[in-house]
Amino acid sequence: MLKKLLRILSFFTIVLLLSACKEKAILDNLTQEQANQVLAILQQHNISADKSGTLKAGYSITVNNSDITVALSVINQYQLPWAADVQIRQAFPDSSLVASPNAEQARVISLQEQRLEQTLRIVAQVVNAKVHISYPPFDNGSANKRPSAHVGILISYKGEMDENTFVSKIKSLIKNSINDVRYENISIVLFPASTIQYSSPTKLPEAMPGLWEIIISLIIIFALIITGYLIFKSSQTGLTKKELVSESGGEGVNQK
Known part of the structure; x- marks a missing residue:
């Protein structure tokens, strides 16, 4: 008895002890680079998170149960995890079949969009960025001169910034990244990122x-x-x- x-x-x-300190995985099957990116962004928002896993099996990010809602809000706002950096050799492997000129051009434009998005995310105040480059008409080798490219960029940002100076710098970056685009054909739209209602836990005595x-x-x-x-x-x-x-x-x- x-x-x-x-x-x-x-x-x-034991059950009570486990329930009091229980953590939950919010992302898994991440590469090491993706896991580090998620970990860094969550910690910037005062969210305690842990990384576990291996290079072969993939990594997971866990947070406390009390932080799940705000952690998911941050992940959604930053569109995490980010895709791996685009490499030209991966887009055009030696073993791939020879594509048509139109298909290759479409692939190159798509790569330019992705690489510019990755570059813009490096900027400190940029939360997320989407780049759209206009596709030229596929005229199957027509001798007519193709129109200049148009670029549309949507950026969500955090904090205070001088929008005119910021837009001017981004336009210069885009102008020098794409050889057939005019300065006046670059359109940049800025949106402040929505504020996440969260305050870091107050440590009690x-x-x-x-x-x-x-x-x-x-x-x-x-x-x-x-x-x-x-x-x-x-x-x-x-x-x-x-x-x-x-x-x-x-x-x-x-x-x-």
Whole structure:
């Protein structure tokens, strides 16, 4: 009976301890670079996160249950995880079949869009960026001169910034990244990123532990008291039985 009660008390104590510090994975199967990017951005927003896993199996990002909602909001706002950096050799492998000129041109434009997006994300205040380059008409080798490219960029940003200066710098970057685009054909639209309603947890003084700590401490103390009482009663019962046996043995000797 005593062992059964001890097992039950131990089980409930472990369950409570686990539920109090439980973490949940919000992203998995990440590369090491993606995991580091997610970890860095979450920590910039005062969200405690951990990275676990291996290079072969992939990495996971876990956060406390209390931070899941805000962590997912940050992930959605930054469109995480970001795709791996575009490499030209991956887009045009040696083993690939020879594509038509139009198909190759479309692929090159798509690569330019992705590389420019990756470059813009490096800027400190940029939360996310989307780049769209106009596709020229596929005229199947017509001798007509193709029109100049047009570039549209959508950027969400955080904090305060001088929009005119920022737009001018981005236009210069785009102008010098694409050889057939005019400065006046570059359009940049800026949107402030939505504010995530979150404040970092306030650390309480050591003399004021959290509610979970108080509850768990009381349960553990209560369990120890019950366990001690049961052990004491068990030992007392054992002693009583020994005394009875001893007394009955002594009476038997006296009768002889």
